[in-house]
Amino acid sequence: MQLIRRFEYTIKDLFARAIIIGALHLYVGEEAVAVGAISNVGPNDYVMSTHRGHGHLIARGVDVNKMMAELYGKETGLCKGKGGSMHMADMKLHVFAQPVVAAGLPLAVGAGLASKLSRDDGVTLAFFGDGAANQGSTHESMNLASIWKLPVVFICENNQYAESTAASYAVAGGSVAKRGISYAIPSDTRDGMNVLAVYEGVKKAVERARRGDGPSLLECVTYRYEGHEEGDTWHTYRSKDEVEQWRKRDPILNFREYLVKSQVATEKELESINVEVEAAISNAIQFAEKSAFTSEKEAMKDVFTDDCY
Amino acid sequence: MSSQTTAIDQAKQQNRELTYRQAIGEALAQEMAKNSKIFLMGEDVRVFYGGGPFAVTPKEKFLDKFGPERVRDTPISEAAFFGAGIMAAVAGFHPVVELMFSDFYGVCMDQIANQGAKLRYMFGGQAEVPLLMRIAYGGGMSFGATHSQALYSVFAHMPGIKVVVPSTPYDAKGLLTTSLRENNIVAFFEHKALYGTKGRLVPEEQYEIKLGKADVKRRGKDVTIVALGKMVHLSLQAADQLGKQGISAEVVDPRSIVPLDKDTILDSLKHTSRLVIVDEDYSRCGFAAEVAAIAADESFGMLDAPIKRVTTYNVPIPYAKHLEDAVLPSAQRIVDAVKEVVPT
Numbered sequence: 001m002q003l004i005r006r007f008e009y010t011i012k013d014l015f016a017r018a019i020i021i022g023a024l025h026l027y028v029g030e031e032a033v034a035v036g037a038i039s040n041v042g043p044n045d046y047v048m049s050t051h052r053g054h055g056h057l058i059a060r061g062v063d064v065n066k067m068m069a070e071l072y073g074k075e076t077g078l079c080k081g082k083g084g085s086m087h088m089a090d091m092k093l094h095v096f097a098q099p100v101v102a103a104g105l106p107l108a109v110g111a112g113l114a115s116k117l118s119r120d121d122g123v124t125l126a127f128f129g130d131g132a133a134n135q136g137s138t139h140e141s142m143n144l145a146s147i148w149k150l151p152v153v154f155i156c157e158n159n160q161y162a163e164s165t166a167a168s169y170a171v172a173g174g175s176v177a178k179r180g181i182s183y184a185i186p187s188d189t190r191d192g193m194n195v196l197a198v199y200e201g202v203k204k205a206v207e208r209a210r211r212g213d214g215p216s217l218l219e220c221v222t223y224r225y226e227g228h229e230e231g232d233t234w235h236t237y238r239s240k241d242e243v244e245q246w247r248k249r250d251p252i253l254n255f256r257e258y259l260v261k262s263q264v265a266t267e268k269e270l271e272s273i274n275v276e277v278e279a280a281i282s283n284a285i286q287f288a289e290k291s292a293f294t295s296e297k298e299a300m301k302d303v304f305t306d307d308c309y
Numbered sequence: 310m311s312s313q314t315t316a317i318d319q320a321k322q323q324n325r326e327l328t329y330r331q332a333i334g335e336a337l338a339q340e341m342a343k344n345s346k347i348f349l350m351g352e353d354v355r356v357f358y359g360g361g362p363f364a365v366t367p368k369e370k371f372l373d374k375f376g377p378e379r380v381r382d383t384p385i386s387e388a389a390f391f392g393a394g395i396m397a398a399v400a401g402f403h404p405v406v407e408l409m410f411s412d413f414y415g416v417c418m419d420q421i422a423n424q425g426a427k428l429r430y431m432f433g434g435q436a437e438v439p440l441l442m443r444i445a446y447g448g449g450m451s452f453g454a455t456h457s458q459a460l461y462s463v464f465a466h467m468p469g470i471k472v473v474v475p476s477t478p479y480d481a482k483g484l485l486t487t488s489l490r491e492n493n494i495v496a497f498f499e500h501k502a503l504y505g506t507k508g509r510l511v512p513e514e515q516y517e518i519k520l521g522k523a524d525v526k527r528r529g530k531d532v533t534i535v536a537l538g539k540m541v542h543l544s545l546q547a548a549d550q551l552g553k554q555g556i557s558a559e560v561v562d563p564r565s566i567v568p569l570d571k572d573t574i575l576d577s578l579k580h581t582s583r584l585v586i587v588d589e590d591y592s593r594c595g596f597a598a599e600v601a602a603i604a605a606d607e608s609f610g611m612l613d614a615p616i617k618r619v620t621t622y623n624v625p626i627p628y629a630k631h632l633e634d635a636v637l638p639s640a641q642r643i644v645d646a647v648k649e650v651v652p653t
Contacts, residue, residue: 079433089432091399093495096432100423106392108426113393114400117348117378137419140389147384302434303468305492308521308568 001031001195001252003277004055007064008226011054011071012283015230020071022084027055029193032251033157034059036198037125037220040206046094046111046124048104051086052157052224053097056127059224060095068284074291078132081294101162102128102135105154110143112150112215123151123209125202131162133176142183142215144309149214153205154180156219157192163228164237180217192222193249223249327511330504332478333443334365336485337405339515341375344403347489348379350390351407351443357383363445363504374501387417391442395425395494398440403489410459411446411498417635418463425494426469440494442486447500447539447589448637454625457633459538459589462596464496465566471495471520472566476541477508480564483518490517500617508534521568525577529559531579531651535600540638544587547643556651566596574600575608582613583650587638589647614650619643 008028014020027034035053038047049056057067062078070077070088078088089096094111098104108126115122132138133156145152156176160167168174180187190201192212198220205216223246229233247259259265327335341347349371353362360367373382373490383390387408394404408414414421421442428436444464448457465472471493475481488495526541527548536544541562548558561577563570578584584604588597597618606617622636 027543077433079431079435082433083431087431088429088433091432091435096428098424098428101426102421103392103419106389106420107396109389110393110396110398111400114402115395117402118400137388137392140384140386141392143384144386144389144393302430304429304471305437308471308493 001255002273003064004031004034004058005252005282006277006281007054007067007173010285011068012226012230014071017108024085024230025052025228026226026230027052029246030157030222030254031157032195033057033155033192033198033220033222034108034127036195037127037155037202039199040202041123041125044120044122046108046115046122048108048124048126049095049097050104050129050132051097051099051101052129053088054085057076057088057090057095057097060090060093062090062093062095064280064284065287066090068288068289071073072210072288072291073293074288075294075298076287076291077294080298082298102132103136103181105132105138105141108152108252109145109150112145112152115151116148121210122236123153123206125153127155127157129162129174130156130160130167130171131165131172133179142185142217145215146183146185149212151209151212153202153209154185154214154215154217155202156217157222158219159222159224161224161237162258162305163232166237174214175219177217177219182275185217186220189219189221192220193251193254193307195251195255202280202285218219315455323513325511325513326507327478327482328504329478329481329499329506330363332364332482332511333485333499334370335369335511336482336489336515337366338356338370338374340486340489341379344489346403347405348402349405349407350379350381350383350394352383352385352409354407355380357612361407363499364623365443365499365504387413388420391417392420392424394440395420395428395438398435398438398494399428399436399506399552403439403441405441405443405489408442408444410456411444412455413459414463416458421464421470422467422496426467430469435491438494439492440498440628442494443489444496444498445501446498447502448621448626448633449502449539451628451630451633453628457626459498459621461496461498461566462590462594462599465596465599466594469494470567472498473520473564474498474536474566475564476503476526476562478506478511479509479560480518480524482511483516484520484564486515487517487520491520498538503539517553520565521570523561523563523570523573525559525573526559526562529557530580531557532559532583532585532647533574533581534558534560534585534587534643534647536560537566537596538589539562539588540589543640546640547647550640551643551647554653556647556653558647571603571607574604578604578611579610582611583621585617585643585646585650586614587643588618588620589638590621591623592618593623595620617646617650619646
């Protein structure tokens with residue numbers, strides 16, 4: 001969680017200095033969801049991420065050096081600079097971001113179908129937001145996953161806003177989780193600011209999927225501290241006070257406090273994690289800076305597996 | 310060449326006159342028997358009309374033989390099952406997904422154009438998408454504005470999709486076999502009005518026709534007519550009529566738009582110097598415009614006359630037969646276009 005947060009704040013700064021360009025959607029505030037959920041899956045499983053995807057990739061164990069190099073447009077980047085923030089992929093780790101809202105859910109159904117046909121025990125975690133909950137393909141995907149009993153865990157990160165549009169305005173019935181019931185998908189709502197609550201919920205869903213009993217839906221109630229994207233004037237649709245109230249429920253600070261109180265870890269041990277994280281971030285920047293820019297010739301490659309244009 | 314000649318001889322001996330529908334079904338079934346990674350997925354593919362909305366996948370040859378896991382009926386959820394097909398392809402399968410009418414592309418085009426076509430590129434080459442999309446298309450059956458269009462140009466417009474448009478049973482079988490051995494996403498356009506047609510004999514054994522290899526369907530010296538799918542047949546009819554009037558037309562069938570065999574088209578122009586393109590899609594920004602642009606760009610000096618296009622007019626396709634006939638290309642319109650550019 002700490003690595004995700006520091007990665008995000010580091011690239012926020014790099015973006016402000018125009019070293020990183022394009023569109024940047026930060027995951028700060030939502031770290032407990034990615035970490036709690038992805039801690040449940042292994043190498044055979046798939047993780048479908050979104051436009052706000054850095055957290056999912058880091059939780060999946062993707063090399064932050066390659067992520068940073070991707071943002072710099074370097075040849076050592078995950079996608080050689082062709083994907084950028086919104087299309088980061090590490091296919092060896094079965095994880096990728098795709099930023100058309102809700103478009104990852106049909107793909108998740110396909111990963112689930114492949115696992116089922118292969119009989120390989122694989123499970124797919126499909127992340128989507130409260131905005132995606134209102135897209136048609138979300139509903140098509142839940143229906144299809146349910147009738148075919150596919151091993152897919154639908155995880156809604158309800159961070160309260162689809163860009164500037166509040167979930168309280170846009171989600172009829174006020175609950176994404178309730179929608180699963182109509183597809184005969186067991187559904188649950190979890191505190192998305194609490195990593196253990198997310199972990200426990202996803203654990204049950206993953207076990208169910210591995211047993212062959214089909215999909216589940218979890219709505220994790222969370223909050224993004226930053227704007228929808230860098231440059232977003234978030235004060236036009238939410239108050240400072242609202243943001244401050246959510247920050248009091250910070251997933252990292254609260255979990256840290258819990259670990260110390262329950263004597264799972266000491267302050268010193270936790271501090272050493274922070275030191276490691278800082279080193280990883282500074283390595284990532286160095287790695288990205290030292291790497292060469294991808295050759296322009298590369299822009300013409302990888303459309304097909306052959307030289308067809 | 311020799312193996313193909315043998316196959317044709319064999320077809321002659323067997324007198325294997327298959328319909329376009331049977332040729333496509335045979336190619337699918339043969340490759341499915343060989344490759345366990347192939348499965349079918351679409352609306353009503355199992356038993357409707359005996360197997361598939363256009364009876365291409367007969368129950369006894371598909372569902373009964375390969376079972377329900379590999380012959381999958383879907384809900385009417387094109388976005389979901391096209392996306393599922395794309396990701397199953399990335400995960401190691403070779404799905405065949407079916408779009409009942411090309412006109413329905415709108416409900417699943419995000420998955421096709423933004424996901425399937427781009428994943429490999431966006432991920433810097435980290436994914437392969439061996440997916441075949443079977444797409445029924447075309448007019449002439451009074452299905453009206455939303456069930457009659459020939460929208461292959463929409464697919465060809467997007468980088469990352471190979472686009473195949475067969476005109477005969479023989480071509481359909483060979484092209485489909487090749488398409489099922491591609492490691493890329495292929496849109497395979499089947500003309501609804503051609504399903505019942507026969508043509509050149511079709512060998513029982515499997516054979517491939519390379520994508521991007523045009524076939525000269527008729528030799529001629531006065532004008533080159535480039536046409537795809539059903540338009541090949543209209544062009545051949547027109548060429549017959551023109552022949553009676555002393556005009557010798559060459560008919561070139563590119564068979565695929567992506568990749569496009571420019572060389573065969575330009576070679577033909579070297580000896581005809583005149584070009585008419587027949588396209589069942591709308592004219593604006595379509596296949597015919599693309600071929601015209603290539604010819605103007607790469608063989609301007611060879612042309613002795615303006616390039617002519619015979620296409621569907623830029624209006625939705627009407628229902629009533631006489632109205633539909635008025636907007637779709639016809640043999641007569643092809644004859645007229647040729648006469649505009651060939652001096653008589």
